[in-house]
Amino acid sequence: MATVARGGSASAVGAVVALQIAVTLPAFLVATLAPYLERDIGLSERGLGIAIGTFYAVSGATAVWLGRVADRQSWQRGLFIAAFGTLVPIAVLAGLLRNTAVLVLAMVALAVVQSLGVGTTNLAIVDSVTPHRQGVAFGVKQAAVPTATLLAGLSAPLIAEHAGWRWAFLFAATFPLIAVALTRWRHYGGAAASDLPATRGDEPVSPARARRLRTLAAAFAVATFTTSSLGAFFVLYAVDRGMSPPAAGLTVAVASVVNVTMRVWMGWVADHRTVEPFAQGGLLLLGGSVGYFVLLSGASWLLPVGAVLAYGLGWAWQGLIHLGAVRLVPEAPGYATGVMRTGLAIGSATGPVVAGLLIGLAGYRPLWLLLGVLAVCAAGAVLLTLRRPLETP
Template identity: 35%
Template sequence: MPVFLVGGLAVQISHDLGLTPAGLGLAVAVYFGVTAIGSLPVGALVERYGPGRTGRTAIIVSAASMLGIALAARSLTLLLLLLAAAATANSLGQLSSNASLARSVPPHRHGLTFGAKQSAIPLSTLLAGVAVPTVALTLGWRWAFGFGAVLAVVALALVPPDQPDHRAAHERRRGSVGGGMLLLGVAAALASCAANSLSTFLVDSSVEHGMSPTAAALALTLGSALCIMCRLLAGWLADRWQRGHLGFVAGLLAVGAVGTILLGVDSFPALVVGVLLAFGLGWCWPGLLAFSVVRLRPQAPAAATSVTQTGVYAGASVGPLGFGLLATHTSYPVAWMVAAVAMALAAACVLLGARLASP
């Protein structure tokens, strides 16, 4: 929630801290960049200390970061530092929850539960949007972060206890990283570069093509809601298949690439179809990818998914920055075309990585 609250409350924050669009971009890059850097070492920590203990630590750090922003963020520099602290909680929480789901949920429900877990990102954007009229415009933006901290503390009661595992951490991690997994991490980075540009630039791109700001915002809302539903549906379907999950991921990315191209076409019907394909299918892969990696490396789910999560957050940090520069110096259609190529390359990397990573 911390980074999406900053984005949703950017107008109100700018009045107090002088947050400019460039500053907002820097804040997002710092958050996801720190998350990417921390994901690999954090995976080893989760395997060593257990997902229950590390998950509770992540929640406490996240709550403390949001409370710190609410009470003490009086400059952009301090806001960035607190977001960096929140980012460490993000990487720790992602990987501890992956391990908790892998060990506490029956395997035939993994697809649905990983899909639900990965719906946290579009759900966070939804909560950030709701916080503007309900809290920020009535009580002030700092109260929104305070309520976020309270929600985090409540979540402590939901962390499942650790399951006993008498194997040494290094024994569980053995074989969790290899050429196939690294290629899946590259695929995640490429796909995330394109997918995270969708939510960042869809509204501005649509307005530039003649759509009203209200209609463009509705398109973004439609895309976010569709993304949540498709992540759950993809997970539900994955539970009913015994194999071919990474092939499914590659297919979703390929269709998403087609939809991303349509976002650059100066036509309202093309935009609608593009949103449906790019958001609904092109961005519903994260839960399915995590599920697939856990199936490949069940002995070390945190260590294995740390590789793909590093790719996801590296792409989330670099992608929107590169997309913005490309759109500024060329045009949105060119930027959407490049994003589509990145998504198509991700599909190819998934297919090759699946072949190399298979036991």
């Protein structure tokens, strides 16, 4: 693999964060702005579910392939392609959205761009940030996801209510432009051929490492099943248990702040301690599982505690698993990212669907019990996998 300069890490991480928000914010906006879309284009709950489900399905299906594509080019070039590519679905959502079919097409385009973009952001950290600081860099990058959720929530009252929902999508267009502005283009546009990762992505991946990566991706797919289900139904459950909608929203906001803080802090720990990043992720998942059993009690005063544990702690492993993936398969970080993201996409797509069916059949308490058990099982699978020697067939 070619030697890549690690200068300009601050601007590179800034570009990475901006791109990460750019490829996730539009999808969050669709969910947040659903009441406005229902009024203006006739979007139904079924149509919203199809659009969001399609987004996750396409994202998972293209993650490995486009991760390989990311490996074969410089991260600067990949960032430019992903950033400008994101502007296409944003333009469709802001200017051409008239019915559910167009929404689904926009979600397909956004999912494809996201698959390239996330692989590129991980590649940027590997190439631009020194190894002893990559944990914090991955933590900051993954903290961009709950930040995008927060921005989507604020866009409804601050933009959609006053200027219209189309302007909220136009607001999302600022982030790919920021990513481009922060990218040090001269490292690609005027770079010598020796600066480009000409052989990365062509090197064979160790079968033992590939097997371990797939096993860990499956475990964290189950983990994502639990967190996506919690995110979809916690507010409804809290209101059902007597909490006011503003208080439920504030609880989610506090849990999100805890989540962002934990992602960055755990990245710092990964840089300064010898604990394997995947092991850290498994321990966080195990600790977060307690939150589901707290929610199971049904006591209204315990709901914030359960939410902070299950969401703030139990979903704080995102940066760690991306760091662990690129360290496990350093010869193909884009591929490693793609495998991991395929698992996460499967969990994200199936969790709310299954949870909704279970709530309809048996109520919330069986759901929290199931999610708590699944979180414990996923954490156990991660920790047991890491105990086995890597060479074991």
